[in-house]
Amino acid sequence: MFKTISRIFAGVVEKIASAPLSPQEMEKILTDFYYQLVSADVAVETAEAIVENLRRDLQAVRVQRFSDNREAVRDLLKRTVASLIKTAEAETLTQRAEEKKKQGKPVVVLFVGPNGSGKTTTVVKIAHYLRRRGYSVILASADTFRAGAIEQLETLGSKAGFLVVSQHYGADPASVAFDAVSKAVSMRANFVLIDTAGRTEVDRGLLEEMRKIKRVVNPDYVVYTGDALAGNVAVNQAKMFHEVVGLDFVVLAKFDADAKGGSTISICHATNIPVLFLGTGQSLEDLDDNPRRRIMESLTPT
Ligand SMILES: Nc1nc2c(ncn2[C@@H]2O[C@H](COP(=O)(O)OP(=O)(O)OP(=O)(O)O)[C@@H](O)[C@H]2O)c(=O)[nH]1
Ligand SMILES: [Mg+2]
Known part of the structure; x- marks a missing residue:
């Protein structure tokens, strides 16, 4: 269940957290991430929202801090998705x-x-x-x-x-x-x-x-x-x-x-x-x- 998306998420976390990144390198990673999401059945508008929110959140907490901090990037990404989905109580x-x-x-x-x-x-x-x-x-x-x-x-x-x-x-x-x-x-x-x-x-x-x-x-x-x-x-x-x-x-x-x-x-x-x-x-x-x-x-x- 959700194998593809969870693999894509793990991949982007790894890339963002593995080394300090220049703004250009970060942009390239986010663009690749976007295309991977779309190919995993994520609707275009949703993929855009995920990438936009992630970009904004990463900037807000400064990218350099994420070098070798997988947990923080993973949390950020999860929070991004959590903010996009809407659920109701039974x-x-x-x-x-x-x-x-x-x-x-x-x-x-x-x-x-x-x-x-x-x-x-x-x-x-x-x-x-x-x-x-x-x-x-x-x-x-x-x-x-x-x-x-x-x-x-x-x-x-x-x-x-x-x-x-x-x-x-x-x-x-x-x-x-x-x-x-x-x-x-x-x-x-x-x-x-x-x-x-x-x-x-x-x-x-x-x-x-x-x-x-x-x-x-x-x-x-x-x-x-x-x-x-x-x-x-x-x-x-x-x-x-x-x-x-x-x-x-x-x-x-x-x-x-x-x-x-x-x-x-x-x-x-x-x-x-x-x-x-x-x-x-x-x-x-x-x-x-x-x-x-x-x-x-x-x-x-x-
Ligand atoms: N794996 C899985 N199969 C499900 C699930 N819900 C329904 N199915 C299967 O999907 C098929 C279609 O389910 P139905 O409940 O008949 O779907 P329906 O919307 O009523 O179909 P129509 O009345 O023909 O429009 C059946 O084989 C179900 O057993 C689910 O949550 N998981
Ligand atoms: Mg039916």
Whole structure:
């Protein structure tokens, strides 16, 4: 995980800390660093921000001092990345549930994202996470589009012991979501997690449908499930979803398989939407509720 980025970071630390550098030598190192980041799936704007911040911080504390001081350079670089990523606390969800409980209402969370990014798996993992913290959860299968999608959620969800609200293929997803919310109100469930169909910028109808679901159920949160493996494309996809439907949080699935690491950092930085969880595998437990710690730890080579 994050092998490439952590290697690049280790390399730049070594170069900066191994000898006193002239301003020209330092500039050359920073330029190389920039190109290495871009080749590891870091979005251009994010790579620029990392290099700019590092340049500024190095100047602020004077370069000469870093000769043979790897620890200080490493810390500086980590702080640079830490300042660019934005994460959220999972307690946001549970606190909201406590508030809504008083009103006799569930917290409604709508999951959106591109095809195959990990939405359905993430929905069930988060349901499991919330249940372990004492909250009841109902799932809604609002992907009435892709063949097999309803069965997939029903199988995963009911195996884990959740009630899955569904209709037939071709049914209006907003109506499925509405049913699930009504059911949650009558059962006094704490959460309704709505799984939706994967869509891209060319699926005009599907994008409009996503807006309709939002209009009908007025979710507390819209969560974008992004694929950490999608590289630079992932950043543009997330921005597009944000424009069309408005996002509150990002969950980055397949973090375990992201050998480069660039897209994770870039999605955090470029969308400016906080990351709530990281998906770290295919089983129910593979969900990390401390994305900041996990990302920062991954930056150090093992
Ligand atoms: N390694 C790994 N695989 C994951 C993770 N999350 C999901 N997957 C896998 O990614 C594949 C797609 O996951 P789904 O949950 O079906 O994705 P989706 O976004 O619902 O897909 P569509 O409904 O077709 O758009 C499955 O094989 C999952 O097991 C993760 O965090 N790590
Ligand atoms: Mg799905």
